[in-house]
Amino acid sequence: MDDHAPLIERAFSFTPREQAYVIENIKGEIPEFIRGSYYLNGPARFSRGGFKYSHWLDGDGMACALHFEHGGRVQFTNRFVRGTKFVVEEDQGHPVFRAFGTTFKTSGPASEYDRLKRDIMIESPLNVSIYPYRGTVIAFGEQGIPLELDPETLETKGEFNFGGRLNDVSPFSAHPKFDSATGEMFNFGIAFSSAQPCLNLYRFDVGGKLLYRKRLPLDYPCSIHDFSLSQSYAVFYLSPYILNMEALARDGRTLMDSLSWEPERGSHLLIVSRETGERVAYIPIGNRYCLHLINCFEKDDRLTVDVLEMERPIYDQYKRVPDLFTDVCEGQPVRFVIDVDSNELVKTAAIDYLLAPDFPSVSPRAFTKPYRDFWMLGISATGRCGRKFFDQLVHADWASAKARDIYQAPPLHYLGGEPIFISNPHDEKAGVIICQVFDAELIVSAFALFDAFNVARGPIALLGLKEPIHLGFHASFNPNRKGFKTARVSVARSEMTGKT
Numbered sequence: 001m002d003d004h005a006p007l008i009e010r011a012f013s014f015t016p017r018e019q020a021y022v023i024e025n026i027k028g029e030i031p032e033f034i035r036g037s038y039y040l041n042g043p044a045r046f047s048r049g050g051f052k053y054s055h056w057l058d059g060d061g062m063a064c065a066l067h068f069e070h071g072g073r074v075q076f077t078n079r080f081v082r083g084t085k086f087v088v089e090e091d092q093g094h095p096v097f098r099a100f101g102t103t104f105k106t107s108g109p110a111s112e113y114d115r116l117k118r119d120i121m122i123e124s125p126l127n128v129s130i131y132p133y134r135g136t137v138i139a140f141g142e143q144g145i146p147l148e149l150d151p152e153t154l155e156t157k158g159e160f161n162f163g164g165r166l167n168d169v170s171p172f173s174a175h176p177k178f179d180s181a182t183g184e185m186f187n188f189g190i191a192f193s194s195a196q197p198c199l200n201l202y203r204f205d206v207g208g209k210l211l212y213r214k215r216l217p218l219d220y221p222c223s224i225h226d227f228s229l230s231q232s233y234a235v236f237y238l239s240p241y242i243l244n245m246e247a248l249a250r251d252g253r254t255l256m257d258s259l260s261w262e263p264e265r266g267s268h269l270l271i272v273s274r275e276t277g278e279r280v281a282y283i284p285i286g287n288r289y290c291l292h293l294i295n296c297f298e299k300d301d302r303l304t305v306d307v308l309e310m311e312r313p314i315y316d317q318y319k320r321v322p323d324l325f326t327d328v329c330e331g332q333p334v335r336f337v338i339d340v341d342s343n344e345l346v347k348t349a350a351i352d353y354l355l356a357p358d359f360p361s362v363s364p365r366a367f368t369k370p371y372r373d374f375w376m377l378g379i380s381a382t383g384r385c386g387r388k389f390f391d392q393l394v395h396a397d398w399a400s401a402k403a404r405d406i407y408q409a410p411p412l413h414y415l416g417g418e419p420i421f422i423s424n425p426h427d428e429k430a431g432v433i434i435c436q437v438f439d440a441e442l443i444v445s446a447f448a449l450f451d452a453f454n455v456a457r458g459p460i461a462l463l464g465l466k467e468p469i470h471l472g473f474h475a476s477f478n479p480n481r482k483g484f485k486t487a488r489v490s491v492a493r494s495e496m497t498g499k500t
């Protein structure tokens with residue numbers, strides 16, 4: 001099989017050390033307007049006690065922060081997210097819980113290596129996303145209660161249960177949405193019961209109080225990873241990627257192996273009123289898959305829903321680490337325009353970029369509003385057999401329906417982390433994109449800053465790290481970094497014990 005990501009195994013073979021330091025290796029200029037904290041979460045460690053995880057979603061979550069300060073000073077911090085899974089497995093020195101795509105049950109007594117949370121769900125490695133929220137920072141895994149981290153040091157402070165409104169089996173996704181115009185937060189979670197599958201929609205007010213938790217029935221227990229907000233609606237792209245809970249809980253399968261793709265059932269847009277939490281529309285849209293949505297907005301009685309649509313689900317391409325995306329399918333930014341009076345799909349459009357795009361991002365100013373530009377990562381070798389990885393940063397715009405502004409990483413360099421847009425407060429049409437670069441030849445990690453509207457030019461600044469870190473998933477930026485404590489370094493238990 002061809003290799004389109006030579007040496008990518010080097011990005012998955014080490015355990016990043018927990019550190020905190022001022023970045024000294026800076027090439028180029030950091031724009032003066034960048035002030036605040038960038039956060040990134042992702043799976044960072046894929047082995048423990050001699051056991052190796054085979055799926056990208058299985059690695060222990062590690063949070064990273066870049067604190068941008070006055071005079072171009074940038075402080076880097078990274079720490080593992082210490083949820084139950086991490087703490088218990090660190091203590092025992094080997095895997096204890098079944099993971100999303102890996103089980104070690106054949107290696108020992110099932111109870112020792114293959115535990116589920118309350119015998120029904122995966123104990124999350126809390127490795128998907130991280131967001132600033134009401135003066136603190138919260139790290140999320142797939143479908144579970146998030147953890148609060150110290151915004152400066154990233155030390156784990158404990159479960160964040162929204163004033164007791166969540167418990168440790170509450171379905172709660174890794175993609176909450178924050179509306180800065182109203183101060184509200186929305187999130188969702190799926191109850192995968194085969195008899196009564198439903199989507200839980202949560203609405204929190206500006207004070208963090210839960211305004212409602214609505215349960216919307218689903219036709220089938222489908223895996224949903226993300227959603228989007230417009231000013232009036234919460235929008236879900238439901239794909240028939242169906243979770244068989246009995247296979248997970250009773251038959252001992254991994255979550256990955258309990259999912260089935262049943263395209264004959266069709267995909268739908270589910271549109272829900274933000275105000276009431278009630279279903280407004282359910283619109284058939286073919287039979288494709290969507291992992292991430294780009295943005296939604298309303299204009300002139302039309303609701304526009306922008307998504308990254310793929311031919312089929314992608315999770316099977318996240319294994320076996322480090323040989324990812326071996327036969328990843330094409331994907332594409334797709335726009336659905338809906339008449340909100342008749343609830344009919346009136347128009348569909350697409351952008352001519354097919355190279356398995358993921359991690360879409362828009363300017364914070366564009367969220368829920370009409371907009372034109374967005375950014376995403378892509379895989380240049382899509383369509384060719386063999387392992388591959390993200391190596392393009394793409395700037396696309398709906399006005400031209402093109403993705404003409406593309407940064408192609410050099411050979412042996414790979415990109416990671418949702419490309420985050422940082423607005424220039426002095427110029428509405430300007431901004432910077434941050435994403436990760438891993439140099440597999442030298443085993444060196446950096447964060448790269450790009451002119452958001454000319455990414456093809458290459459990085460305007462490179463922030464070189466002292467030691468390599470993992471390739472992350474989702475990121476966020478908090479421009480209001482005030483009153484944080486002074487960072488301090490503490491050493492992970494794994495470093496002290498030498499366990500990996």
Ligand SMILES: [Fe+2]
Nearest residue numbers: 225226292474
């Ligand atoms: Fe995601």
